[in-house]
Amino acid sequence: MGDDIPNGLIERENRLRWALLLRSWGHIPMPLYARTKKPIFDNWTNFPMPSEPMLRQWIVRDGLNYGILCGKRSANLCVVDFDNIEAYETWKQKRAWRGASLSTLTVASRRGVHLYLTLDDDALPERKLFLSEGAQHLGEVLTTRQFVVGPGSIHPEGAVYTVLEPSCAAHRFESLEELELWDALITCYRLLDKKHLAGELIHRRLEVR
Numbered sequence: 001m002g003d004d005i006p007n008g009l010i011e012r013e014n015r016l017r018w019a020l021l022l023r024s025w026g027h028i029p030m031p032l033y034a035r036t037k038k039p040i041f042d043n044w045t046n047f048p049m050p051s052e053p054m055l056r057q058w059i060v061r062d063g064l065n066y067g068i069l070c071g072k073r074s075a076n077l078c079v080v081d082f083d084n085i086e087a088y089e090t091w092k093q094k095r096a097w098r099g100a101s102l103s104t105l106t107v108a109s110r111r112g113v114h115l116y117l118t119l120d121d122d123a124l125p126e127r128k129l130f131l132s133e134g135a136q137h138l139g140e141v142l143t144t145r146q147f148v149v150g151p152g153s154i155h156p157e158g159a160v161y162t163v164l165e166p167s168c169a170a171h172r173f174e175s176l177e178e179l180e181l182w183d184a185l186i187t188c189y190r191l192l193d194k195k196h197l198a199g200e201l202i203h204r205r206l207e208v209r
Helices: 007-024 052-061 085-097 182-191 195-208
Strands: 029-032 065-069 077-082 106-108 113-119 129-133 136-142 147-149 162-165 171-173
Touching: 007 029, 007 052, 007 065, 052 065, 065 077, 077 085, 085 113, 085 136
Parallel strands: 113 171
Antiparallel strands: 029 065, 065 147, 077 113, 077 136, 106 113, 106 162, 129 136
16 A cells, blocks of 8 residues: 555655654744745744644645744754754764763754754743854754754755654753853853853863863
């Protein structure tokens, strides 16, 4: 029976499965035009939680992509968007060397990796943060008023956003410091006018090194 199902329908059902799972975690899916990263609705930052029939209509019937809102409205979702797989693997190896394991939803984009996590209210940045190591740009941290293209969606160039590591929920952190994204956290503290915390973190990092 499975051989008679068009591949496109199988892809859409898989896309719907991930959208429904993320919805069950409290994260808000929203429709994107097919094979694009473009939201259908202009006021997408205020998009409400859709029903299951709505998701099925967008994804299975209409073949649309979907995005997942980040920030407090979307169960405090925060997505680390690594520019490439090498940046992600380097970060992962550093955490392993320190004995810090992490199990959370991890999705391959066309070139990079999306790492889904949640943060406590007072730790959630109010704007997108840029990740860097020295002069090298590694990616971004997507948060309030940002969105990420959901797993199962199709990139404009044809690649499918593919789950690398499934999970029963986005891993919850108390602060970005637990992720060891030091430059991003220092920038966050400065933007929040918490310069004393940025200074303390810099001193702690110098002591570790």
